[in-house]
Amino acid sequence: MTAVAPRLSRGTHLGYAVGSIGTAAFGTVPGLLLLYYLTDELGVAAGLAGLVVFAPKAWDVLLNPWIGSRSDRTTGRWGPRRPWMLAGGLALPPLFVLVFAGPGEPPALAAAWVAVAFLLAATAYGCFQVPYVAQPAEITDDPGERATLMSWRVAALALGILLAGAGAPAVVDAFGGGRGGHLAMAVFVALLLAGGMLGAVAGTRRAPTLTRATSEGRLGATLVLAWRSRPFRVLLTGFVVQALGIGVMLAGVPYFSEQVLGDAAAGSLLFAALVGPAIVVMPLWLRVSRRLGKRTGLLASSALFTAGAAALALVGPGGTGPALALVVLVGVGYAGMQMFPLAMLPDVVAADEAASGQRRAGVFTGVWTAAETLGLAVGPGLLGLLLAAAGYRSSAGGDAVQSDGAVLAVRLGFSVVPALLVLASLPVLARYRLDPVPDRPQEVPA
Template identity: 25%
Template sequence: MAGGVSGRLTRREVVGYGLGDMGFNFYWTNISTFLLIFYTDVFGISAAAAASMLFVVKIFNAFTDPLIGAAADRTRTRWGKFRPFLLFGPLPLAAVGVLAFCTPDLGPSGKLIWACGTYLLLMTTYTSVNLPYSALSGVLSGDARERNAINASRFVAGFAGGTVVTAASPRLVQWLGGGDPTLGWPLTMLFWGLAAAVIFAISFSTTTERVQPPQAQPASIWQDLADLRSNRPWILLFFLALIIMGSITLRMTSTAYYFKYVVNRPELLASFMPAYLLAAAAGTALTPLLTRFIDKRKLMIGLMLASTLLSGAFLLVPSDNITMMYALQIGLGLALGPKSPLSFAMLADSADYNEWRHGRRATGMTFAASSFAQKLGTALAVAVIGAIFSALGYVPNAAQSADSQAGIVWLMSVIPAAFTLMAAGLMVFYTLDNPTMARIQADLAARKRPPSP
């Protein structure tokens, strides 16, 4: 068990911590599923301009993650390192979330500047709360099985939150705005922001930070980064996060366009995304059971290969075969659901590995750099979408050309399948299997044990 651990994890903590990700998905699902189409079809920004802006902001915001992670690692309060961010960040985050979905009456350049500024502020504020929350999972417990339970609880709640958002947001926009999306979207985000703030307060009040860094650990940010550069398991997880997030963002962002312009059934989005998220929640819930019998590395490889086949099969589905679309979507949810708790448990393992190898622990920086990779993956996916839409002549709120429709289908199928295939190949080289981690955690526990009199 990792150093400085006292007390067993309680069920109340597992549930309380897990609920936090439901609150984050009140933001993330609205951003990943609806923000681009909000910019193009409600605010009136061109697809190329919106996608380019999202790409630039994501790249810039990714570089703030290590700074936030370093700040969290060096935070010292009576509540711990990471929990205070759940107490003081939610209300500013709610306010910025509303601003990002406002539509001031500006010219084309003014709209783009407004969107860029509010989106940058939203993502920076989101990260300042979400990143310490993610790092918190690495210090609640040093036990491998407890970490699997923590992260499974988190992502079950997260997928549940995403399911609720994809089903409810379009209806809330219509109801709160009285048919006017320019009014409905800010009010909808206000609703989700206040609901998330209540949930974050629950996560704060139910958790305890147990795993502590070594007392003599130096406080250099550059040393933290140097340690990560020599941490091969973490490097592999960095690229894994980039690739998987790219694949997921491609499909989630393209789904609204797929049903609006290819299937010509936009109302199905309200059940199609929840079908995926509910299946993903089921897959996530199975993760602790699966990891009892299958090593995390082997399980991740199998899941990525299954996702490749299921995603690629979307290319062959006729636009009127709704049943097959839903069947593949549910299969993808089951396959991709366990990847989130697995990858976050692996990140915690890589923090243990860093402490075992260097005698230093930087949990916040470890998770921050992974968040950096996820944002790069999201930026890459948005850039791909924008480039394809621009090349194929996408026109918002109009019938699409055959080429434009084909591009949307590829964004739902072959391109994300290529990403998950790369992820499977990457995990072949990951070395922190169960026996290795048992040895590392035993060594760490022995180092922290007081000397015999």
């Protein structure tokens, strides 16, 4: 018999949400700066650099189900999730600094250092992220409380993306760029990681554990269970394709500002324009959700992103102003693309529980976090391959003169490629049918 859920305190709401500042920092900064750091500060070839960024994140696809399974079995006065969250919160900050604290040459040794340190950092991040995502299903069984938790989390996520994404390039510039500037940036991000993750461990210390949301633990079996839900299948497929497009665009920010706009300092402004609108327009998208439905809101926000990203292909040298205006439009769409899937996932979990009679939130969140991580990791890798194919010249210090073909690849990688990927997700997401529709019953998951 499941206990009646007590109302969670405002401290628990805030304490849980602050963890998203940490997840936002690690989810954003490597995709934004690590590929550029490898190619233009360490002189690593673009193709190899893309692999270095991709491989450690891909490792999470195998790691996350294992962490979910082990944390399911964890017992003690701290509950099943907080010990794992504490371990990740303690290990990740120093490991993130190590990613940017390695040797500068030769490039092969520098790439190997980054690869190993980033793999360890990704492992520590998984120890925090997977239990963190599973926690709301266990600390309350009240849908209203979960909605409140998610609203606080989305707000903290937007704040974390803004702090890390706009702040990290600004710190690099403030400390003179180069390896020294990137190391200072890593310390700044490590403080955000520690504050967010350890804050969530402390902030949820009074939260009850009412029930266990279990995961299968084996990757194949977990995928099969999750894939049986048609709404989840559709939502996840569209979300991963969109994450791929976002990953390509994030990795392209420093390249686009330097090689296309001719203004290396514009990178911080571009990222602030991308993520800043989230704080302002979230209430607007929430109103759209209530009036027109979450699926309609996701399709509309994705269409805005696509239009703005495609138009960026027309911006040329010295066009920082027009680029910022278009990126603000992209950012309005990006805000919806972040909010709506997070709001739709609990609907999918609830529909599956109603249809199956089983509480399987851990199955869905394990697959979701692994797929999201993979999509965001493939994005920089794809950009690295595109730059390598176009003949992009890597150099320690970033002073290499690029060919017209390489500059064109940068332009397309920041604009057309993300636009096409998000556009490709629209027919998939249009098939999602879990939103209530007037005079029609909701679809029951297969």
